[in-house]
Amino acid sequence: MSTNETLALDAAAQDLLFREAHTVSAFTDEPVSDEQIQAIYDLVKYAPTAFNQQPLRVVLVRTPEARELLVGHLMDGNKAKTSAAPLTAILVADNEFHEELPTQFPAFPGAKDAFFSERSVREGSARLNGALQAAYFLVGVRAAGLAAGPMTGFDAEGINKEFFPEGDHSVLLVVNIGKPAAEDAWFPRGPRLAYDEVVTTV
């Protein structure tokens, strides 16, 4: 796949993050360490959110008991691959992110009350900005030389109650993480919409 020289990003990085990366459903047994996840977070944490609200929270599912509970809330097609993945992360939006704004958005200490006193507003903002951060995280997994298998096929309410009985969190994605298996790690890449189907000018 040819690399576009209009870009400032070098060709190897284009391949690593986008052109040669795939959503992976079968992984090797190689573990994913906390140090790798910390390196990913320490890279992607700099990407922007509105009011620097940073609503994303990540739960690493490492015990067999927690994995079994999670798998019970997944759609059938996602169970086996998640049971076998080296690591699975639950990516959620913290709908109480506003509690951190006085320290995280010092430019306007009143933002917490001025904009985010209503729970419905917080939920919408956390979902949008949490999804932005979820995407940065997926890019970060690839930046660590790992592959991601993001999923949306699950019982969201069940996961929210099971893993967040306290507080107010909304699950966004469940992501398997690891090194791609030697064979059949991914499905053939699907088509992509053409530029002029996506981008218009006014």
Added chain:
Amino acid sequence: MSTNETLALDAAAQDLLFREAHTVSAFTDEPVSDEQIQAIYDLVKYAPTAFNQQPLRVVLVRTPEARELLVGHLMDGNKAKTSAAPLTAILVADNEFHEELPTQFPAFPGAKDAFFSERSVREGSARLNGALQAAYFLVGVRAAGLAAGPMTGFDAEGINKEFFPEGDHSVLLVVNIGKPAAEDAWFPRGPRLAYDEVVTTV
């Protein structure tokens, strides 16, 4: 800022995309070409969405008339910088993405009707996956050697009606794009949550 050697992504790319990148509010006059936007799209289009649904649509605001209309729907704090930016893009979710699924998700031609017949389901899915793609797009702007100034401070309903009188679209972000001005291009970077405030293990 030190680069983490646990990552596979090279240090220059880490800096370009994350560590040395900033949300920019003041730009040079250098124009942003359609070729640059096409190069960005042709990179980030490969990043994943659920069912390969690709709900993101991008409207490039190039005429003075369209810019004035857009600025009229922005919060006051976003008006001047958007009026002065070399290029502004409106990023929206197409709530009728399911019409493309028969060609875009050939693995399961029935997905359109099996999962997305309800408008409310489509809207939620388009908003989540559109936000993932909006984040990929912001990373892509940086990959092109440009800076992004994403904004959520606008009258969403007003923009939806003004720019999408037909079809069913929901605005996600408005993004100024260009080269950072020589002085005062960005505000000092805010803090970031610590790893153990964001990531937990079960």
